[in-house]
Amino acid sequence: MSSFSELRLDGVGRRFAGKDALVDLDLTIRSGEFIALLGPSGCGKSTALNCLAGLLPLTAGSVWMDERRIDTLPPEKRGFGMVFQSYALFPHMSVRRNIAFGLQMQRLPRGEVKRRTDAGIKLVQLEDHAGKLPGQLSGGQQQRVAIARAVVLEPSLVLMDEPLSNLDAKLRLEMRTEIRRLHQSLGLTTVYVTHDQEEALSLADRLVVLREGRVQQIGTPEELHSRPVNWHVADFMGFRNIVDARVVGATGTEAEVEFDGTRLTGTVAGGSAGVTAGISTGATVKAAVRPDDLRVTTGAGLEAVVEVVEYQGREQAVEARTPGGRALHLRTQERLAPGDAVRLTVSPERLLLYPSDAGSAAQPLVEAGAGT
Amino acid sequence: MAATTSTNTTTRRRLVASPGAWLVWAAVAFFLLNLAGVVGSVLVSSFGTRWFDSWFPEGFTGEWYGAAWKEFGLLDVISVTLQISLLVVLISVLIGVPAAYVLARRTFPFKRLVMFAFLLPILMPPITYGIPLATVLYKFGLAPGIAGVVLSNLVPSVPFVILTMTPFIEQINPSIESAARMCGAGVRALFLRVLGPLLVPGILAAAILVLVRTVGMFELTFLTAGPDSQTLVVALYYSMSAAGIRAQQSIDAMAVIYTSTMLVLLVIALRFVNPTQLVARVKETPEP
Amino acid sequence: MTLTAERAPADPGLRHRLAERGVDRQLLLLLPAVLFVVLLFLYPFFYGLQLSFAPAQGGPFASYIAFFSDSYQSGTIWITLKLALPAALLNVLASVPIAYRMRGNFRGKRLLTILLVVPITLGTVLTAQGLRNFLGPNGWFDRLLGAIGIADMPQLVQNYWGVFFSLVITGFPFAFLLILSYLSGIDPTLERAAATLGADWKQRFLRITLPLLAPGLATTFCLTFVLAFSVFPSAVLVGDPAGSTRVLSLAAYQAAYEKFDYSLASAIAMIMGAVELIVIGVVLLARSQLYTGTTGGKG
Structure with a gap:
């Protein structure tokens, strides 16, 4: 043929x-x-x-x-x-x-x-x-x-x-x-x-x-x-931690959100125009982060208690729970044990913020930036 | 706790152990013994000379077979039986297999209704539809005669082929057909080169089962057969219900001939199908 | 029908609508079978139905009235049920423990199964002849009882019992094989799982196997009942066709081929179908209350 x-x-x-x-x-x-x-x-x-x-x-x-x-x-x-x-x-x-x-x-x-x-x-x-x-x-x-x-x-x-x-x-x-x-x-x-x-x-x-x-x-x-275009795609592309967070301040492509009493800075994603349809102060958004991008820190950060530790060679896969009862997944080279209290942080460009409305599934997106 | 055993390997051991098992096996043995009595008494009688007040006949002879053969015109009867059965098998496979294919592969409007229509002839007593059917066939001049016998026997046979073949076709992975089409095979090549060879065992099984059922089918044949289109089982019925005119032993001889025909078919059938398929639709996946 | 419209690809909208409903030319393969059912089953059936309401004399219901007002005729319903229901029930109930014992593999299983299949091929006519010889006066069974001292044997053929035995001989293997295949469809690890949870033999059977088998039992009962309900030749040959085993089939046959009253014959055939469908309907209704999903077995 x-x-x-x-x-x-x-x-x-x-x-x-x-x-x-x-x-x-x-x-x-x-x-x-x-x-x-x-x-x-x-x-x-x-x-x-x-x-x-x-x-x-x-x-x-x-x-x-x-x-x-x-x-x-x-x-x-x-x-x-x-x-x-x-x-x-x-x-x-x-x-x-x-x-x-x-x-x-x-x-x-x-x-x-x-x-x-x-x-x-x-x-x-x-x-x-x-x-x-x-x-x-x-x-x-x-x-x-x-x-x-x-x-x-x-x-x-x-x-x-x-x-x-x-x-x-x-x-x-x-x-x-x-x-x-x-x-x-x-x-x-x-x-x-x-x-x-x-x-x-x-x-x-x-x-x-x-x-x-x-x-x-x-x-x-x-x-x-x-750059997954919405939180469903993010979920599917390996952003295992997707939590509801409240916007406390938005500045251009970045926004500050509050989650379990801790403030984190993230990047507004969803729509390449960078315009923040559902991202305004007081709104609830989906905050997405990969397990690899969640880091254990000694400084300020999200408090959590380690619950499950899986050995995965050089790294450990850890499930930790926040005071608000939310489970978070992370991968770390540090040796943690169940019961350890940790503080977690993420760099702003790795914390993606999406409008939380599920309606985004209804609008198919045009073939943007398709070049190879 | 020691008695807790896995079911597969210890059936034989349990046979020795539990009284419940003995009861079950005794029931089976009793059934088989009586069965042997039923079949054996016909068999012995057909070879016996005089048999009245004794365990066994006074002597043995084979002459009843010759008598039955001549008296009942068995050569004709058997050839008619074969003609009718083979015709029924051929037609029901030709009609039933394509329908089974569609039912196995497709969903379409009113599918459940169509399935139900195919199921009804199997669920209904043959007399229920046989009498109106025979009336219609007589009206159109198709009965009595071979045509009428074949047509009436098709009524349960076609649905039987459909019900047997549908699960058989279902278990052939549909992506094999898709693969053939993606390789450029048209409908003809698909059926001849891919589906055909895969369906042969199923068609063979269905055909043999229809053969067995048709040879054994009494009611429908009885209602539509004329004097020259009687199958073996109907001829046997007539000679039995007219007992007294003919020697009991020659009827027995005829019954033995009928049974051996069926047994030959059964032995052939069992080479191709699992015993449970004789009564049920194909449930188990055939070996590749 | 809409099938022919498929050949007009000019209208993509129609083609798309037909595709959504799954209609295309492949469905034509179904046509011969549908024609066949319509011509050879539905048409005669409705012809018979119409005939039953068009008797030679009297109003449209005359045939039905004639049937139900004559106890010699209407009694056949009860006679048939009295034969078919107990026979079907016995066949199913006796098959369960035997099939349960015969699950799995053991030496001689195939031979035993084949022995049990034989009666299916005997057919009713040979069974009748055999029963006459075996159970009749001076038959082997009679002599056997005489030999162990029971001289006064009740009559076993040419009455209700003769027909009943023939129904058991032809029906039991049928029921047995069906139930055996249902039983082998139940994953044996389910029972082992129950055993690890502390269930003993009886509990395992009653609480695991039986509920999974129950829909199969209902189906088997229906099929065995259909077989027994349409009893005809053995009712004549080993029964008492003028009295205690004058079953519905016989009444219908006599009306058609001895009295040539086709309207009455059709009416009896319709009544026969209705009675059978009622029994089956009740059983299937009960069955629909049961769990009928996968039983974990293969196939």
């Missing part, structure tokens, strides 16, 4: 019997890009992928490949490849026949099928297992077959639906590297669905964060990691 320079999703939506699974998705995918669709389960990311694949008919919007409308085409006519969470290998075919299947469907000459199948088997280093049935392979090997089966067609777009979530932790890291390596060497345009923010950040050129069927933020890993 021919390649494209731009794949455009235009207001794509999908409803199931009156319930929205995906609303108004606008996204432009450039050739060679690696896009991750990220979100908790049920956020609509798999729906989006299946709509793109053609496995699920749209209930709104359209999909364009350059100037050609493709959302009316059946999946087999779109020329995409797909890797499934459950691998979805044909259980009655050998590894070789699984990989050759798509090539045979294209009615390629026998010699070419064999040559490209061999190349595919070699690509994922399964030469010794080519004659086996999928049931005889390990999970990692099965996933490699699934990847080879998708890429051997040289599709214009590869879709991956949580391909690593059935693997154990070690294998997942290995396969992650392998997928990245394949993407770099073959230059395949890829859309990758995952609920694992770390996976998405490490693989993708651009991320699309979804919640309840709506796009929350589209941006580079860097942008998402440091």
Whole structure:
């Protein structure tokens, strides 16, 4: 199938019997890009992928490949490849026949099928297992077959639906590297669905964060990691501490908030304009901070008592409770023990303040600062 | 506390230990003994010469089989039985499997209503729908005759295939189909190269079960069969209810022929299906 | 139907609406089966229903009145229930302890299961013939009782008991296999978990296994009841077809094929279906009060 320079999703939506699974998705995918669709389960990311694949008919919007409308085409006519969470290998075919299947469907000459199948088997280093049935392979090997089966067609777009979530932790890291390596060497345009923010950040050129069927933020890993656009995205991007705080003074992009009787200075986030819609004195905001950014200090800070300590190698993961009864998570190299009283602080640029209204989910944000 | 045992490994030990177990096994043994008596008395009688006031007949002979074969025209009856059963199997698989596929894979408006309509023929006593159905078939001139017998036997068979195949198709991961389509397979290639081979065991099981049920189905065949479209079980019923005209032993011989036909089918069936599937829909995942 | 509209992709709005409801051309695969049910089941059924209200003589309800005013006819309802309910109940209740014993694997299990399956393939007709030979006068059972000194054996065939036995012989294996499959669907670790919590054998069965099995028991009872309720050949062959085992099927058959009163026959068939659905409805209603979720087993 021919390649494209731009794949455009235009207001794509999908409803199931009156319930929205995906609303108004606008996204432009450039050739060679690696896009991750990220979100908790049920956020609509798999729906989006299946709509793109053609496995699920749209209930709104359209999909364009350059100037050609493709959302009316059946999946087999779109020329995409797909890797499934459950691998979805044909259980009655050998590894070789699984990989050759798509090539045979294209009615390629026998010699070419064999040559490209061999190349595919070699690509994922399964030469010794080519004659086996999928049931005889390990999970990692099965996933490699699934990847080879998708890429051997040289599709214009590869879709991956949580391909690593059935693997154990070690294998997942290995396969992650392998997928990245394949993407770099073959230059395949890829859309990758995952609920694992770390996976998405490490693989993708651009991320699309979804919640309840709506796009929350589209941006580079860097942008998402440091500047989540609302507290839901922050929550999902690893800001484990999200607490309600009261604004006592706002100055431009910074604001002072009070939490459990302690005053902290944070950065107003949410909306790149820096205008502080819900951030005015007296308002309640969501204050978000990563466990890594919460520091134990000897000076002034938030008082808390250590409750749980988890050993994590060089660092400890600590859960501490404030006098107000709120649990905070932090990571520290200091050796703490349950019962220790600590004082915690955070630098202003690492404490992000968001308007606390949940309504922000309703307004999808435009593709701002999308450049790579 | 020592008696607290895990259930899997100690069943045999418990057999020795508990009186409750003895009671259960005794009940099973009693049932099987009587069953053996029921089957055995027919079998012995069919080979016996004169058998009145004794434990066993005075002598043994095989001549009743020859007599029954000729007297009841069993060759015709058996060939009619086979024709009817195979036709029913073929048609019910052709109609039932695509429907089962849709029911397993799709949600659509009025799906529950459609499911209920498929369930009704299995829940209803055959006589309840058999009599109106036979009346209609007679009205259209389809009964008595093979066509009527086949059509009436389809009524429980098609829903049976649907109910057997639906869970079987459900347990085939739908993303395998998606994968095939993403590899460029159209609907035809999907069914021929991917779904077909995966469905064969299920279709085989459903087909054999329908075969067994059709050969054994009395009521519907009885209501729609004419003299030249009787299946074995109906012919047997007629010869039994007209007992006295013919020698008891030749009826027994015919019953044995019927049972052995069923047993052959049963043995074949058990090679493909789990015994519980003979009565229930496919519940257990078949081995890959 | 709306299905044909799908071919007009010119209207994207309609296509999107149909997609939301899950309607597309694939649903056509369902068409033969739906046609089949309509033509061979629903149409005859409603034809019969209409026929039952259109007797040769009398008002629209004449056939029903004839059935219910004649105790020889209406008594068949009670006769049928008196046979089918106890038989179904016995089959289900006897299966539970046996199936419970036979969970898990032991030597000879498959053979035993197969032996228990055999009666299903015997069918009612051979069972009837066997019962006649085995339980009849001078049959093996009679001689056996005579040998151990019970000379005065009650009559066991050509009456209520003959039909009852044939219902047990054909129905018990059916119930047993169903219950065995339900029981194997219950995760055995649940009982082990209960054991670690201090439940003894009886408590484990009554408080863990039985509640999980109960919906299966209800279903099994329904299916066994349907089987017993439609009893026909054995009522003739080993029963007393003119008296104590004149069941509904028989009454319907005689009306249709001996008196050629198709209206009465249809009326009896409808009454038969209604009585059966009432019994099943009551059981299923009770079942809906039970927990019917996953039982932790595979498949």
